Amino acid sequence: MSYLNPSEFVTKMIDAGESKTFMSTRDTVIRAYMAGAILALAAAFAVTITVQTGQPIVGAVLFPVGFCMLYLLGFDLLTGVFTLVPLALLDKRPGVKIGSVLRNWGLVFIGNFAGAFTVAVMMAIIFTFGFSTTPNEVGQTIGTIGEGRTVGYAEHGAAGMLTLFIRGVLCNWMVSTGVVAAMMSTSVSGKVIAMWMPILVFFYMGFEHSVVNMFLFPSGLLLGGDFSVMDYLLWNEIPTVIGNLVGGLTFVGLTLYATHYRTGAPRNRPVVQQDVREDIQSKVNA
Numbered sequence: 420m421s422y423l424n425p426s427e428f429v430t431k432m433i434d435a436g437e438s439k440t441f442m443s444t445r446d447t448v449i450r451a452y453m454a455g456a457i458l459a460l461a462a463a464f465a466v467t468i469t470v471q472t473g474q475p476i477v478g479a480v481l482f483p484v485g486f487c488m489l490y491l492l493g494f495d496l497l498t499g500v501f502t503l504v505p506l507a508l509l510d511k512r513p514g515v516k517i518g519s520v521l522r523n524w525g526l527v528f529i530g531n532f533a534g535a536f537t538v539a540v541m542m543a544i545i546f547t548f549g550f551s552t553t554p555n556e557v558g559q560t561i562g563t564i565g566e567g568r569t570v571g572y573a574e575h576g577a578a579g580m581l582t583l584f585i586r587g588v589l590c591n592w593m594v595s596t597g598v599v600a601a602m603m604s605t606s607v608s609g610k611v612i613a614m615w616m617p618i619l620v621f622f623y624m625g626f627e628h629s630v631v632n633m634f635l636f637p638s639g640l641l642l643g644g645d646f647s648v649m650d651y652l653l654w655n656e657i658p659t660v661i662g663n664l665v666g667g668l669t670f671v672g673l674t675l676y677a678t679h680y681r682t683g684a685p686r687n688r689p690v691v692q693q694d695v696r697e698d699i700q701s702k703v704n705a
Contacts, residue, residue, distance in 0.1 A: 421605040425679040428602040432675065435602070437507035439500055440519040444526060447495070451530025452537075454494035459538035459634035461485020463557075465622065466564075470557050479623030483597075483615045490601050490614065496630050497527050497660070502595040502667035506676055528660075535633035543641040554642045565639025568627070569650040580658060583627060587662020588670075590626030593617040595667035599675065627659040 423431070439447070461482050469478035489496070504523050507515045544550065546558030554562065572579035600613030621628065636644075636651040 421609055423603055423605070425675065428599065429675050429679045431602045432503055432599060432672070433506045433510050433512070433680070436500075436503035436505065437510075437512045437515060439495065439504050439523055440507055440515050442523075447523065447526040448530040448533075450494045451497075451527040452534040453492070454489045454496045455531035455534030455536075455630055455633060456538050457485050457489040457492075457494065457534075458496065458531075458630050459535040459542075461488075462631050462634050463538065463542050463561075463638075466561060467557050470560050476623060479619050482622045483618035486594075486597060486618045487611045487614050490598065491607065491610065495527055495530075496594075496598075497524065497531050498591045498594045498628065498630065498663050498667055499598040500524060500527050501591065501664045502598060502672040505668055506672055509673075509676065510680075531630045532633045535630060536637050539634050539638040539641060543638055546642060558638075558642045561635060562639045562642045562644035565636045565644040565651070566646050568632075569636070569646045569654045573650065573654045579654070583655065583658045584662040586625070586627040587629070587659040588666035589624070590621050590628045590659075591663035591665075591667035592670040593621035593626065594628060594663075595671040597621075599671060627655070627662065629656060629660045629663050632656055632659055 442450075461484060464485070465478035465482035467478075468481055469475050472478075490499075500523055504520050508517065508520050543554075543558070546554045546561075553559075568583075572583045575582070594617065596617040597614045600617065601610045603613050604610050632655055636646075636655060639646070640648065640651070
């Protein structure tokens with residue numbers, strides 16, 4: 420699988436974060452737009468499979484196809500840049516400032532949302548025959564998802580908000596692991612296998628992914644879901660974005676950086692009797 424050891428792929432993570440801060444606005448937005456669109460199609464695909472088979476695990480097993488495609492094509496998700504870009508700032512790469520990190524995050528957010536919303540409109544047209552009929556079974560399911568994961572959280576107040584935040588944290592722990600996994604191998608098969616595993620976990624467990632939600636919730640609103648734009652922003656997207664940032668940066672980016680790039684000083688190895696005998700013998704032989 421052409422595996423790279425951790426010190427090698429962590430260096431690649433920092434290099435990738437640095438390159439993204441200097442990328443042109445045009446390229447940043449285009450790559451983010453396409454990432455949002457492809458991931459949205461994968462989400463629609465997974466929901467369709469789940470509805471048709473009645474087996475959520477089947478949808479979860481197949482959902483990572485979209486994630487693998489977009490990263491092999493070199494596109495960017497907000498969840499990924501949350502993890503990679505700050506490492507270039509932490510490593511004090513020349514020219515990387517807080518402003519350039521925030522600029523990248525803002526542009527990727529805009530691009531991801533635009534791409535996901537484009538697919539949301541397209542799929543809403545398909546689910547309703549151009550808004551001429553009521554949504555089909557898949558469309559109704561997406562509307563239900565939107566309600567359950569907005570007003571459903573709101574019904575529990577602060578406890579619901581905490582649950583939403585933690586689901587966002589756990590989501591990007593897994594998703595960013597998938598982003599990093601793509602750097603663990605130099606072969607396509609190795610990259611795909613490594614990416615597939617954590618993405619399957621996140622989707623099946625129902626964790627909250629800010630970019631997937633950029634598709635699901637606008638779709639739900641277009642398809643008659645009983646929640647508002649403000650419900651979506653306050654009781655899903657904003658807390659999810661914050662949770663994704665915390666999860667990806669703390670559990671993936673900073674931990675890998677700290678232990679594989681800025682490693683701690685090794686402890687002094689105690690001298691044991693065997694070492695003393697070997698040292699004496701080596702001097703005798705010399």
